[in-house]
Amino acid sequence: xxxxxxxxxxxxxxxxxxxxxxxxxxxxxxxxxxxxxxxxxxxxxxxxxxxxxxxxxxxxxxxxxxxxxxxxxxxxxxxxxxxxxxxxxxxxxxxxxxxxxxxxxxxxxxxxxxxxxxxxxxxxxxxxxxxxxxxxxxxxxxxxxxxxxxxxxxxxxxxxxxxxxxxxxxxxxxxxxxxxxxxxxxxxxxxxxxxxxxxxxxxxxxxxxxxxxxxxxxxxxxxxxxxxxxxxxxxxxxxxxxxxxxxxxxxxxxxxxxxxxxxxxxxxxxxxxxxxxxxxxxxxx
Amino acid sequence: xxxxxxxxxxxxxxxxxxxxxxxxxxxxxxxxxxxxxxxxxxxxxxxxxxxxxxxxxxxxxxxxxxxxxxxxxxxxxxxxxxxxxxxxxxxxxxxxxxxxxxxxxxxxxxxxxxxxxxxxxxxxxxxxxxxxxxxxxxxxxxxxxxxxxxxxxxxxxxxxxxxxxxxxxxxxxxxxxxxxxxxxxxxxxxxxxxxxxxxxxxxxxxxxxxxxxxxxxxxxxxxxxxxxxxxxxxxxxxxxxxxxxxxxxxxxxxxxxxxxxxxxxxxxxxxxxxxxxxxxxxxxxxxxxxxxxxxxxxxxxxxxxxxxx
Numbered sequence: 001x002x003x004x005x006x007x008x009x010x011x012x013x014x015x016x017x018x019x020x021x022x023x024x025x026x027x028x029x030x031x032x033x034x035x036x037x038x039x040x041x042x043x044x045x046x047x048x049x050x051x052x053x054x055x056x057x058x059x060x061x062x063x064x065x066x067x068x069x070x071x072x073x074x075x076x077x078x079x080x081x082x083x084x085x086x087x088x089x090x091x092x093x094x095x096x097x098x099x100x101x102x103x104x105x106x107x108x109x110x111x112x113x114x115x116x117x118x119x120x121x122x123x124x125x126x127x128x129x130x131x132x133x134x135x136x137x138x139x140x141x142x143x144x145x146x147x148x149x150x151x152x153x154x155x156x157x158x159x160x161x162x163x164x165x166x167x168x169x170x171x172x173x174x175x176x177x178x179x180x181x182x183x184x185x186x187x188x189x190x191x192x193x194x195x196x197x198x199x200x201x202x203x204x205x206x207x208x209x210x211x212x213x214x215x216x217x218x219x220x221x222x223x224x225x226x227x228x229x230x231x232x233x234x235x236x237x238x239x240x241x242x243x244x245x246x247x248x249x250x251x252x253x254x255x256x257x258x259x260x261x262x263x264x265x266x267x268x269x270x271x272x273x274x275x276x277x278x279x280x281x282x283x284x285x
Numbered sequence: 286x287x288x289x290x291x292x293x294x295x296x297x298x299x300x301x302x303x304x305x306x307x308x309x310x311x312x313x314x315x316x317x318x319x320x321x322x323x324x325x326x327x328x329x330x331x332x333x334x335x336x337x338x339x340x341x342x343x344x345x346x347x348x349x350x351x352x353x354x355x356x357x358x359x360x361x362x363x364x365x366x367x368x369x370x371x372x373x374x375x376x377x378x379x380x381x382x383x384x385x386x387x388x389x390x391x392x393x394x395x396x397x398x399x400x401x402x403x404x405x406x407x408x409x410x411x412x413x414x415x416x417x418x419x420x421x422x423x424x425x426x427x428x429x430x431x432x433x434x435x436x437x438x439x440x441x442x443x444x445x446x447x448x449x450x451x452x453x454x455x456x457x458x459x460x461x462x463x464x465x466x467x468x469x470x471x472x473x474x475x476x477x478x479x480x481x482x483x484x485x486x487x488x489x490x491x492x493x494x495x496x497x498x499x500x501x502x503x504x505x506x507x508x509x510x511x512x513x514x515x516x517x518x519x520x521x522x523x524x525x526x527x528x529x530x531x532x533x534x535x536x537x538x539x540x541x542x543x544x545x546x547x548x549x550x551x552x553x554x555x556x557x558x559x560x561x562x563x564x565x566x567x568x569x570x571x572x573x574x575x576x577x578x579x580x581x582x583x584x585x586x587x588x589x590x591x592x593x594x
Contacts, residue, residue, distance in 0.1 A: 011489035018397040022410055025394060028458065029417045032428065083324055090322035094315060104322060107329040109585070113512075113577045114332060115519020117546045121553070121570040125335040129558055146328060153325070179314040207421025210521040210546075214553045236423045236522075243427050244526065256431070260424055271419045275412060 036260055043258025053220065053233075062259050067224050068137075068217070068232035069206055069266070075141025075228065076148055076205050081198055083145075084152030085187075088194075091153075092160040093182050112150035116210040119147055123215040138228040140216025147211055148201045155197020159190040196277045203271035207263065209236040219245065235263040336574055340567035343367065352568070358532040358543075360552070360562040367565050373572070374534045375542035378449055379524055380517045382538070383456035387517075388510045390457075391464030392499075395506075398465070399472035400480075400494050411466070418462030422522040429455045429527030443539050445529060450538040452528035456517050464513040471505020472498060508584050515580045519573060521546040545569045 051061030087108070095101040114122075123143030133139045163186050171181040209217075217237040225232045242256045343352070347367045355368020398410050433454070434446030475498050483493040499506070529541020530551065549566050556563045 007489055007492070011491040014491035014494070015401060018393060018401050021390065021393050022397045022402070025390075025417070025461065026410075026413050029413055032420070035432070036424070036428075083321055086318050086321040087325055090318050094318060100323075104325055106585075107326040110578055110581055111325065111329050111332075113515055113519075113581045115521070115546060115573050115577060117519065117521040117549050118336065118570045118574050118577075119332070121339075121549065121567055122332045122335055124553070124558075125339045125567070126331060130335070146332075149325070149328070177311050179311050183314070203419055207419070207423065209421070209423045210550055213550055236421055239423050239427060240522065240526070243430055256427070260427060263421060264424060267419060267421055268416065271416070275415065279408075 033264070036257065036264060040257035040261030043254040044261060048258055049262070052223065062235070062238065062255075062262060064221055064224065065233040065235045065238040065259070066262065066266075068221070069235045069263075071137055071225055071232060072141050072144055072212065072216075072234055073202055073206055075137055076144035077198065077202065079142055079145035080148040080152050080201075084149050085156045085194060087149075087153045088156035088160055089182060089187070091157050093178070093186065108150050108153055111146070112154075116147060116208060119143055120211040120214055122146070123211060128215055134229065135214070135218070135231050136216050136229045137225045137232045138216070140212040140232065140234075141228070143211045143215045144205050144208060147208060148205050151201050151204065152197060155201065156190070156194045159193025159197060160186060162193060163189045192277070192281055196274055196281060199270060199274035199277065203267050203274060206270065207236055207267045209234075209240055212237060213240075235259060235266070239263060333574065336567060336571045339564060340569075340571040341564075343561060343564040343568045346561045346564070352565075356534070358548070360565055365561065367561075369545075369565075369569065369572075371532045371534050372543055372545050372548050372569065375449075375528070375532075376518060376544035376546070378535045378542060379453050379456060379528060379544050380514060382449065382453035383460060383517050384510070384514050386453065387457035387461045387464055387513060391461050391509070391513065392468050392506055394461070394465040395468035395472050395509075396494050396499070398469050399475075400490070400498060411469070414462045414465055417458070418466070420459075422459060422520060423526070425455045425459055426523045426526030429523065434527065441539065445541060447527055447529040447541055448539050449528060449535050449542045452524045452542070453538075455523045455527055456520055459520060459523060460513040460516045463516055464509050467509035467512060468502070468506045471502040471509070474505070475501040504587055504590075508587050511580050511584050511587075515577050518576055518580075519546060521550050525550045545573055 048061040049066070050063050052064050053062065054060030087104070091101070091104075095104075120143060123139055123146070127133045127139035127142050128135055133142075167185050167189055168181055171185040176184070212234055216231050217234045218231045219233075219241050221231060221233045239256065239259050242252050242259060346365075347355075352367055352369050353373075354370055355366060356370050357366040357368045358371055359366045394414070398407060398414075402410055429451050430447065433451050437443060437446035437448075437451060479497055479501055480493055483497040488497070524542075524544045525547035528544060528547060530543045530547060531541040532543045532548070533540065535542045549569055552562070553566050556566060
């Protein structure tokens with residue numbers, strides 16, 4: 001009898017403990033977000049969003065890093081999106097599971113596990129030095145693209161796999177060739193899923209710092225990057241610079257929290273769009 | 286399905302004239318898709334090649350034993366000293382401590398979501414974990430610097446709040462979503478029949494979870510844990526901002542450390558391309574790359590090891 005009570009008590013206790021753990025992690029997340037919002041919201045103003053940094057970055061706004069981050073996202077996606085989708089098409093439509101496919105799978109898996117700072121080193125050695133792109137928007141964007149590639153491949157592959165087999169069969173039955181089927185039937189049906197994966201990927205790329213630190217992001221740029229060979233300011237790197245390299249850290253504190261809030265809004269905003277879109281897609285399936 | 290496409294081509298009949306064009310219309314896309322897809326292999330090969338190409342020349346300056354066992358990391362003094370032992374120890378210590386904190390907690394969270402959580406709250410829990418995973422690491426590093434460090438310094442009366450404990454704690458938060466999400470996937474995949482069998486034998490939910498479900502999913506959980514460790518080894522911004530950055534072998538949790546990743550990030554900016562210091566930093570990149578590749582192979586081994594679930 002007492003053993004039974006003991007076991008029941010252990011069961012209740014474990015349930016309570018598990019609830020406690022989840023509550024704790026949700027609370028930590030909420031606390032972090034609330035704290036950053038509370039400290040940052042005072043710094044947000046139209047001027048802060050629309051002005052260039054001034055006076056050794058102790059005054060002014062952050063429009064230059066915002067634009068830089070957007071440019072970096074565009075360059076990285078211009079590289080990673082087509083390559084990622086094409087690779088997924090290869091995996092899902094053309095591959096017959098031979099040695100080549102195995103090698104490619106292994107390569108994509110390994111690529112996904114390369115630490116971001118090591119990708120930064122690769123970007124420096126390959127894009128900046130070997131291809132002579134220099135520290136530029138192009139180098140940094142391509143490096144970020146390498147980071148995004150494995151995630152994009154996986155997401156696109158899932159989207160392609162979710163296209164019902166009947167769609168393909170119907171196309172073949174109407175006399176469509178394989179490429180016609182892929183191009184006119186499979187890709188359009190998988191498109192929403194692919195875009196959703198892309199959005200989630202953008203959210204991740206926007207917050208990355210380590211890969212761009214020595215490939216193209218700079219402490220300070222006087223204005224927007226006008227060509228892909230200019231160096232850029234980026235929001236995550238700007239936060240790092242403001243927090244560690246400023247001579248007057250106390251004076252830049254509102255700027256730091258303001259910049260963090262803008263980055264968080266950008267990253268979490270994009271990610272939420274992706275998460276909501278994904279939830280809708282799942283419902284439809 | 287594959288056959289169907291070819292039949293169309295061979296039954297061209299009266300439209301035989303278009304057969305050639307159609308054939309090209311198939312061969313060209315296939316060639317393009319295959320060659321673009323192969324860029325993944327090229328990319329990975331390039332990464333390994335360039336890291337080794339830029340990292341290997343440091344061995345001309347100093348010996349492997351000096352790098353592996355040397356205790357002094359003074360790359361710019363005269364004569365320079367390239368001992369990486371404190372940096373490697375720093376990486377190992379931070380990774381170990383963060384894994385000890387995050388792996389059990391992550392698995393417990395996964396158990397909660399898969400077995401305890403009411404159905405309505407499941408989605409909320411998963412999304413909040415996902416959002417936690419989306420927090421940029423530079424933001425967590427900033428919290429470590431600006432919020433945790435001053436508190437820790439005052440409360441624990443330390444010389445500096447930027448230390449191993451601070452960085453490991455934040456790293457733990459950073460890898461928690463990876464571990465919890467992946468573990469949850471494998472826990473959720475455990476067949477309901479396993480749970481039912483345990484309940485039928487009179488097991489409580491606690492016993493079912495810890496003695497049955499957890500064991501069934503152990504393979505997936507091991508993978509999740511390794512992937513978490515992998516992220517922890519390679520994470521840069523948090524350790525760069527919150528770990529203190531002193532190249533010493535840590536003896537206590539309150540010691541500042543300088544892991545490999547933060548050394549690369551902190552020093553690469555000021556290093557001339559092609560100098561011995563530059564090569565030394567690439568050598569560290571090689572170390573990190575090989576550690577992650579080894580862990581990756583371990584994950585693949587676990588995945589393919591035995592078909593049983």
